[in-house]
Amino acid sequence: MPNLIKFTFIVSLLAVMANLLACTAVTTTPTAIKVPPKVQSPPLAPSAPTMPREVLRPSPAVQNNIQGVTLPKTKRPNASGYLATGNASWSGLANHGMKTASGEIYDVYGMTAAHASLPLLARVRVKNLRTGKSVIVTINDRVDKLSSSNLLIKLSYHAARQLGLLKSVSAVEVRGLAGDR
């Protein structure tokens, strides 16, 4: 606490001194005073404020495809009845920010996956067959059948981490969930 009082005192002293100097600085060169170089010239010019706000909103059709909290309002395709086992891998930072087959943008923290055939935006439950732990993910991308013939599903980083299979390719069960009626 004494340190703070001391600090406050010094700052106030500085402020008084600098104020005296600054009033002359308006008309003379302020070279004697070190202005903290905090204010950098902004790299960008702000967008024109004259643009009406309405113009900045995407149409409702666009909104439904944006990955985020609005997602559940899209009509989900049905995947119930689908059941398969196979290997799972995951994708990392290289794909973060890349567009998926569904139009959504891949996010390492999303609960999503790529699959060869399930309808896009369908939901599935993926179970780690070694541990029994399961998560729910949305299919938002395609895995290429030819290049990864041994792969059933490619999970997002976060989904793979939740399932505890970051370390290696692992066997999983994929069960389709019902869509919106």
Added chain:
Amino acid sequence: MIATTILSRTGIIYCFLLLLLSSWNAAAQIVPLETFIEDMVSRHGFNKLELTQLFAKTKVYNSILKIMNRTTSGKGRPWYRYRSNFITDHRISEGTEFWRQHAAALSRAEATYGVPAEIIIAIIGVETIYGKNTGDLPVLDALTTIAFHYPRRAEFFRSELEEFLLLTREEKLNPRLPTGSYAGAMGLGQFMPSSFRKYAVDFDGDGKRDIWDNFTDAIGSVANYFHGYGWQTGQPVILATQVRPEAINSLLSAEFKPLFSLKQLKQQGLLFQDERLDNQLGMLIDLETELGTAYWVGFENFYVITRYNRSENYAMAVYQLAQEIANIYYAQSH
């Protein structure tokens, strides 16, 4: 001629900075309690004797001052460590449970204020673990401790103390009774007194704004807070992006506010892959993941979450917890 103009410009800016500095300095000084009481009497018509007696019984908590001294330094934890503190399996499943229990109030709040249920739930989950941890310090003591014993934040907390006295008078509460955090944040959504007065709502129409024990009021109040700060219904919050390495520094040095359209940001090196959002305003966000630094575009709604707590980590935790809760909730409701 040009040189003179520039010089005097610099001088004016500098004078302005100094004015700010000296006013900050003056503000940092603690005013005596007597002055504060006089002020409450003359500006708000409080009874001097009553206030004097009220403050004679307040307690100064050294533990609060210790916490205040601890929380001032540093950039904070990397995102992935912050995240694991707030987004746990437990907090996700309790969030879906909270949703089921308060579904009616949550959907009414969503319809009234345009704020998604999962965002309201995530705020209450992060702030107080769905009401389990609202704080048990008398708010009057907490605010008095900081306002009169912690110079650096004295002005802000003096003003919150003023708001607190006004709100207890308006709500007909005994000022000794409300409890909260060490900093005087109250109820399920941890509202400061000024936020209570501005944004708390009586969402169940029982004539009282009760954000401590009335979940319906707390839910409506959090939604109204976001609405008040400009939540844009149906708009994105934050989306992953790539960025040209050489553009990262300049994009991150811009003001923390979505001021530029994505079209403009792309011209500066942002590699955002959804051209349908070109006219949206955004800002580049970088966070440390276990895999390395990852980048996102934060939109207006992300900025609105930071009005609840001015931290990128906080806003991202709220958003991701909301998404995880919604993911489970919607799958279960089928």
